[in-house]
Amino acid sequence: MNRQILHIDMNNCFASIEMKLRPELRGIPLVVSASHDGRHGIVLAKSEEAKIFNIKTAEPIWMAKKRCKDLKIVEPHYDEYKKHSIWAREIYYSYTNQVEPFSLDEAWLDITGSTKLFGTPLEIANTIRQRIKDELGITVSVGLSFNKIFAKLASDIARPDSVNEIRKDNFKQIVWPMKISNMMGIGQASVKKLNEAGIFSLGDIAKTKREELEKILGSHGEKIWDQVNGLDNSEVKDFHHLDPIKSISHGRTFIENLDSKEEIRYVFHRLAQKVSRRLIEENLEAMGVQISVKDKDLKQESFQKILDYSSFSSIVLRDTALDLFENYKWDKSIRFLELRAINLTKDSNVQTNFLADFKDEDKKSKLDKAIFNLQNNFGKDMVKLGYSPDLDERYGDEKFER
Numbered sequence: 584m585n586r587q588i589l590h591i592d593m594n595n596c597f598a599s600i601e602m603k604l605r606p607e608l609r610g611i612p613l614v615v616s617a618s619h620d621g622r623h624g625i626v627l628a629k630s631e632e633a634k635i636f637n638i639k640t641a642e643p644i645w646m647a648k649k650r651c652k653d654l655k656i657v658e659p660h661y662d663e664y665k666k667h668s669i670w671a672r673e674i675y676y677s678y679t680n681q682v683e684p685f686s687l688d689e690a691w692l693d694i695t696g697s698t699k700l701f702g703t704p705l706e707i708a709n710t711i712r713q714r715i716k717d718e719l720g721i722t723v724s725v726g727l728s729f730n731k732i733f734a735k736l737a738s739d740i741a742r743p744d745s746v747n748e749i750r751k752d753n754f755k756q757i758v759w760p761m762k763i764s765n766m767m768g769i770g771q772a773s774v775k776k777l778n779e780a781g782i783f784s785l786g787d788i789a790k791t792k793r794e795e796l797e798k799i800l801g802s803h804g805e806k807i808w809d810q811v812n813g814l815d816n817s818e819v820k821d822f823h824h825l826d827p828i829k830s831i832s833h834g835r836t837f838i839e840n841l842d843s844k845e846e847i848r849y850v851f852h853r854l855a856q857k858v859s860r861r862l863i864e865e866n867l868e869a870m871g872v873q874i875s876v877k878d879k880d881l882k883q884e885s886f887q888k889i890l891d892y893s894s895f896s897s898i899v900l901r902d903t904a905l906d907l908f909e910n911y912k913w914d915k916s917i918r919f920l921e922l923r924a925i926n927l928t929k930d931s932n933v934q935t936n937f938l939a940d941f942k943d944e945d946k947k948s949k950l951d952k953a954i955f956n957l958q959n960n961f962g963k964d965m966v967k968l969g970y971s972p973d974l975d976e977r978y979g980d981e982k983f984e985r
């Protein structure tokens with residue numbers, strides 16, 4: 584099936600937002616620059632009127648001023664740019680859940696699955712363009728194509744406030760006459776190498792043998808050959824709608840099999856700390872704990888338990904793991920142990936057993952958070968939830984297989 588990909592690019596994003604916030608800036612040559620003294624500043628963004636003076640992004644202000652004496656220079660307001668970026672994304676997400684931001688002012692949308700609900704791809708593109716204009720007060724260029732690379736190219740060459748389509752039946756006429764530097768992902772070094780090989784247009788790349796490009800640019804050469812021939816099949820990555828993490832686990836296989844309760848206690852103590860750390864990092868709590876045990880013949884058994892209260896505390900995780908281990912019929916030495924936090928939740932202290940008393944869960948959790956913060960500030964070795972230096976020595980990381 585043909586994919587339908589949009590690339591949406593806010594026109595002169597920073598400059599447009601400044602003009603929206605201060606309408607008196609409209610209609611004059613204007614650039615956004617972080618430095619007012621004109622000596623060190625560079626152009627971060629420019630208005631349509633400034634483009635008439637051939638002013639370029641990243642150009643030093645003093646050079647731009649030489650060509651345009653009345654150039655108005657304004658300070659950037661990044662908080663405003665971020666706000667607009669988030670508002671635009673909210674609009675994009677109302678048409679598809681596949682949105683890949685490329686920068687503050689650009690994003691790809693895969694709308695292949697949206698046409699039944701919202702109209703043809705061109706209609707969707709135009710609806711979004713109009714909504715951004717009406718609701719955000721700035722304009723966008725929208726590229727529509729059957730892959731990400733051509734969608735980006737289509738928006739790059741689109742007029743402001745318009746939709747431009749590159750199709751399977753016209754991409755050769757549109758894309759191939761372009762200079763190779765117009766395509767994203769071909770940097771200056773590659774351009775130089777390709778030029779030296781007599782390759783100047785994107786069409787030249789398409790007509791060169793794929794193996795030949797591989798010789799010039801390595802695997803990157805093969806990739807861009809595929810791209811100019813319309814074979815780019817990279818996905819629109821969906822950063823916002825990540826699959827929720829279902830569980831967090833740490834396990835260890837031992838070089839020397841474990842035979843004593845003391846060793847088991849120590850290993851669960853260590854694994855619990857690692858799992859706890861991950862939970863804190865992900866801002867999650869476990870409502871249950873599962874352990875897996877493998878003996879030296881690789882026979883595996885698992886046990887699990889729901890906690891009375893959700894927790895990220897390593898003490899709770901460790902003690903629960905040890906309780907669960909009591910169910911294990913231990914007759915051979917142990918080769919592998921794993922501790923898994925399950926039934927994860929974003930909420931804190933979720934009560935799962937309504938008969939349970941609220942004990943000192945809070946204190947245990949605070950201890951783990953304090954250690955987490957100390958380790959982040961001073962390094963992991965600076966502070967540990969103590970067990971026994973003697974066991975650290977005997978069963979520390981070096982005793983684990985990697």
Ligand SMILES: [Mg+2]
Pocket residue numbers: 592593594595596688689
């Ligand atoms: Mg832009």
